[in-house]
Amino acid sequence: MGCRGLHLLIWVLSILCFACFCCCQFIPQDNYLINCGSPTNATVGNRVFVSDNSASKLLSTPQNVLASTSSKPVTSSKDSVLYQTARVFTGSSKYTFSIRQSDRHWIRLYLYPFVYDKYDMSKANFSVSSANHALLSDFSVNSYVVKEFSVNVTSSTLDVTFSPSGDSFAFVNALEVISVPNKLIADDASSISPPVVFQGLLWQALETVHRVNMGGPIITFENDTLWRTWVPDRSFLVEANLAKSVSNIPAVNYVEGGATPLIAPNTVYGTATMMNSENDPNSNFNVTWEFKVDPGFQYLVRFHFCDIVSRNLNQLYFNVFIDSWIAIRDLDLSTYLTNTLAGAYFMDVVTVKTVSNKIRISVGPSNLHDVYPNAILNGLEIMKMNNSQGSLSGPTAGTTSSSSKINVGMIVGVVIGVSVAAVLAGILFIICWRRRKLAAQGHTKTWIPLSTNGGNSHTMGSKYSNGTTTSIHSNLGYRFPFVAIQEATNNFDESWVIGIGGFGKVYKGELNDGTKVAVKRGNPRSQQGLAEFQTEIEMLSQFRHRHLVSLIGYCDEKNEMILIYEYMENGTLKGHLYGSGFPSLSWKQRLEVCIGAARGLHYLHTGYAKAVIHRDVKSANILLDENLMSKVADFGLSKTGPELDQTHVSTAVKGSFGYLDPEYFRRQQLTEKSDVYSFGVVLFEVLCARPVIDPSLPREMVNLAEWAMKWQKKGQLDQIIDSTLAGKIRPDSLRKFAETAEKCLADYGVDRPSMGDVLWNLEYALQLQEAVLQGDPEENSTNVIGELSPQVNNFNQDDNSFSASQADVSIADDLSGVSMSRVFSQLVKSEGR
Template sequence: MGSGVCGLLIWVLSILCLMCVSQGFDPVDNYLIDCGSPTDTPVGNRVFMTDNSHSNTLSTPQNIFANISSKSISSPLDLALYQTARVLNGNSRYNFSIKQHGRHLVRLHFFPFVDKNYNLSEAKFSVSAQTFTLLRDYQPQSVPVVKEYSLNITSDNLVLSFIPSADSFAFLNALEVFSLPRDLVPDGAEVIDPPGKYQNLRTQALETVLRVNMGNQTVFPQNDTLWRHWLSDDTFLKHKNLVKFVSNLSSVNYTRGWPNQDIAPSSVYGTATRLDSQHNPGTIANVTWLFDLDSGFDYLIRFHFCDIVSRSPKQLFFNVYFNSWFVARDLDLSNLTSNILGAPYYLDAIVRLRNSGQINISVGPSDVYNAYPDAILNGLEVMKISNSRHSLDTIDSLASSSKKKVWVIGGSAAGALFIILILALVFFLVFRSRRQAHVDHSTQDDFTMNGGESFQQNKQSRGTSIFSRPKNGYRIPFVAVQEATDNFSESLVIGIGGFGKVYKGVLSDEAKVAVKRGVSQSQQGLAEFQTEIEMLSQFCHRHLVSLIGYCNEKNEMIIIYEYMEKGTLKNHLYGSELPKLNWRQRLEICIGSARGLHYLHTGPAKAIIHRDVKSANILLDENLMAKVGDFGLSKAGPEIDQTHVSTAVKGSFGYLDPEYLTTQQLTEKSDVYSFGVVMLEVLSGRPVIDPSLPREMVNLVDLAMELQKKGELEKIVDPHIMSEIKPESLRRFGETAEKCLAEHGHDRPAMGAVLWNLEYALHLQGNVIRHSPNSELSKHQWETSVSTTQYSMGSMGDLADVSMGRVFSQMVKAEMM
């Protein structure tokens, strides 16, 4: 066949593929409802029907509709699906008639706005489908969230039940229920860690917690036959300097028939993240992505591959890993796709997370046939599998785990009781003789944590760099810290604060660390030392500085953190000779910091208030990714039935919330105020208080808010970024800072809403979201992508998120640790 005919054939096939995408999947069952809306609502190429057209499917005590109020903390855009809601003030059910048995997708849209009668953020409710619990005692956050599930329906009806918690109510903004292509979800897959076989997956309910497109490109629902949203992978990458992003959509070849575009679109298979061996010669490394998931569940992980980089078969061999376990060894895509380059291929695996919810996904070089060091990944999906209690909710998982532990402990205790009684007398006599000596020795080296728990010295590690890990982190011996810092050499000092000096150090395993050494006259002292270790040991998030260990020997108070290569945000804005950040970098740093603070406010079991948010406590890694640090002043937030915490005022001058300063009543909104101050530092590139300036310009907040009211905020913009910042991006950024700096806390947005606005400011700057190499996202496409975006903070402790873990914090990216 001539080259001209081949080219024509490829062109025709490409056109047919594009037609397939534009037409989309045509489900047999297809229910799209805009809850509370009086009219039908078009979203992309679909139409969400008014509530009235589906009134016969809903059984509820009362018909209550809510409309977004102009006085409420509204969404930054007029998002069609989130302007109205159905309020369910009693047990309610949606009953859908099912024509085609099999897997169905269920998407629930939530946005807790305020209308004249209801504050939807006060809702608390549970949701079930058939025999499965989807949500238990769920309380939606302050930004739009979409929960996505798939269920295998074997009856003629699908029943969704909404059950308000005591003295509360439920609500719903929009609902999608539609049948999925057959065989989209397998019946079983290979289990990783430990190896085995998982069967009867079709009987389980699944929740989508991650859907990621590699290649640093977002894929929007309008470019997916099943209206799925694929997040860009760049924010999950551990080492961006090891990779290069590849795009070659024309190479994707679906001629094998399966997988087809319903498995993943060509915009996923046509992009990839690849090991960059060319620019890292001699480096044998893996490409790794970090994700935060809920522990206590099994997960179905789907890896998407497509060789869009080779010129001929048998050129690409690589390994695929989950944590340290092989998912595939010496993977040869050409062998799996009949030597057809560009043919899509996917691989399913089941993983079990029992203790830690953090996972690593890696691809790396194979040594088969002395292959060139190479590896790619095109896409990744992670779906939570319902547990033995038929639940997908973390609360049920924790309850089940606790019950199992009780039975194990009870059985073990009964079996050991007899032996313990026999040995008790012997041990008592021995320990009584040694007790006093032990107490005298331990008093010198230990300090007691809140709740009575102690950090104890590792007696085996004196003079070495061996660590033991108690519950709250690594205990590192003083001699190892001395070795790491060259006996606290002044040449290694990288910072000085109220607690003491911070040194750069290198542990025996070559890991770089930051070592914060307290001084005896430190004003922070033991209480802050304990607080910081307690707080950091609870967190695991990519935008919070990680605790490596601590040392409290020889009257020392030392905390060891991960080393942040680029130092503080403050030093990149003013007061040093470091290169100036451009506007996009500054926005991305604000977004990362906001993700970390949002996680603190909403992610842990109880809200954590940082209390010392400032540019000096925002640190940057080698890729300028922001991480919030210094938790010495942090404090647990109010209880559920309280509005604030009454406490003495602590913080940094210039960043303190004036309401907290005058009332001594601390809330998460105090962090929001401080973050608003940081935003102004980022915009202006100057200190918060600068006595060298004229009197009316000394205080940055006063100056900026005065200019903002006049519509002249551009007058304080750092000259280094003035030429590049777009007016619409500046306007969104300034409006967001102004809301953060409101006089009263209840007038300030939650960090989730701040994060949303910063993402949108980045989008308005342009050239951020690309669904094709040469096009930018229009405002309509942004609105469509937001209204159909998937995933919630509750699904992942990152995005992580996700991160709100991963809804809008990961929806727009230019580029859970």
């Protein structure tokens, strides 16, 4: 090669290196670095922290207290200059920053307590808030700490407010407000329970709790493009002898579809901690790390992977765990980064709400055959997510609260505990005395649900009678003896099993008087148990409705949990749609089934003193009797709705994969609209006759709700409906039905219709199917939901009864077992819901 060619090659390589360097650098649109309480600027590496005196227009405070010290904190020499001064706040004060890029921003607080004049900063107690989020509450610090938060900024300014608690004061040594790269935090992540895609991360405030470099040394801010610090993992290992460190930084590949240097530097991906399983092909253990966290929060866990240990592709398979949950099964990194060895990759997983102050992260060998046991982890970030109140505050490792508050809390707790214990002891004594007395009289405890004679209704409670019976005609709702259920089910004959659910198996049975029943027997190994058993009895003992499956009785002998229901001859709606061989339903039959289920759910939401939220609406929980009349079943997960002065019930997320309301999952705030969303999925399931989740299909078709909504928005839903319905649905009926399902699946509950409105629209779709309406004022009927439904929602029309839309089924037909005056008064109370 000539001299000219060599110069050309060097020039090209220089351009490529410069391009690679530029793409790895991040220049934030907003970059505020404040040296608080100092009269001068401070230079840390290549960054200049500006004095908040010279940036005084940013600061609003009732009193200027500038503190300084000559002592140096135990930290890196390059940023120790930031801890020589502090701004002290004696009243609520704030820094206001102009924002050029409305997006996610980092807020970093540098805190180091020292004594200045009368201010002992180790005794400071204060709160910090920003972007409508409580970042710290009643916070105190006794050593050097950097708190890093990430908030989504949607306005042109961002306030960071410091508020002293009580008679105390607040302080800060240095402050950063910096734009975050757009792709650093995506909107979605995996979730461990339920195992669905978690969406809504963009609106979450996050606090970095741990940022760890597995198998490598500390990485300081000057060696990270985004000025982050990564600490070594050795102190977090539960059994260090089970792990070994490896390093191969030159091998790291940043490829399309994987991580970038902005996600983590190559010094993170180029080192790893792996199983110490060398020369032992039978190794079977996990490498585990333990991290302190605040209980009561969900956490975003970011795993960093790079296979720097394998010599060839498809050699490394392993499992990843968060506590006892499996987060990633049989992970093969080469399948994510096709044909790339040592490709940098990361995965985000959202945890359940923690109850402990520790999270354990583990990696271990896969159970696949012919795979050498090994597992690695290169880096880890654990970020706290804000709770339903938008707060990140909570007890924090390395901080202390006021000792007086602890002592007062302890005293109050002891007093309350002693009082409660005394009351419980008294109640226990009375219960035992009554039981002995009743046993001496030869009485048997039974349970009696609502009466069915139209008279006074019974709430669930302890009722007593002389003996038991297995006839539902003579006296409903007795506590059934176990031997009677054995006889009714032919000793739980496996050939009599008609279904299997999360609670256990369901058997067909027949009582002594010939009455057919369905017997649900709890499985001791099931994740559902006593709570669901009690909830089912409690819920179904409070109401009766022709579109709710009736509970006949229960059995709790011999540690059994058995529920006895009326028998539904035609099984589940799901069974008539796909997969079970039941005959297909006509469009009219499907509409009538949906209308019946909507009536049942509408009654749950409005027909009682407080709304009852089913929480597990799906086609498998809609049963059909011998006349194909639909009834809603399975109330084990049901919840009583919010009080009148509340908008939601805060509760752990439960439900069925594919039907779960994404807003409920994100916020853990349950409303009736969560049932409406699930019912919308059922409507599309009824129309398309396919499973709501089918992993065997192409990616865009896996989730029925997403797939159907795409076709609906294109106006081509008729292209994907059940082939047996092709040409048999009137276009207006299909349009009205599809519009109803679409509105049910609105992202936010406030935009979804009530079940009463859904019911009205389904009945309207049925009318459109059966006859062409004359003089329809709005043929498209796009916005009819929520209008023209007085028969469903206006319960004040008539003092005795009301019409259920255009149908000739009165509420008296829908209810059996509740006095009409009582039901009507409750419906009137609910009309404003």
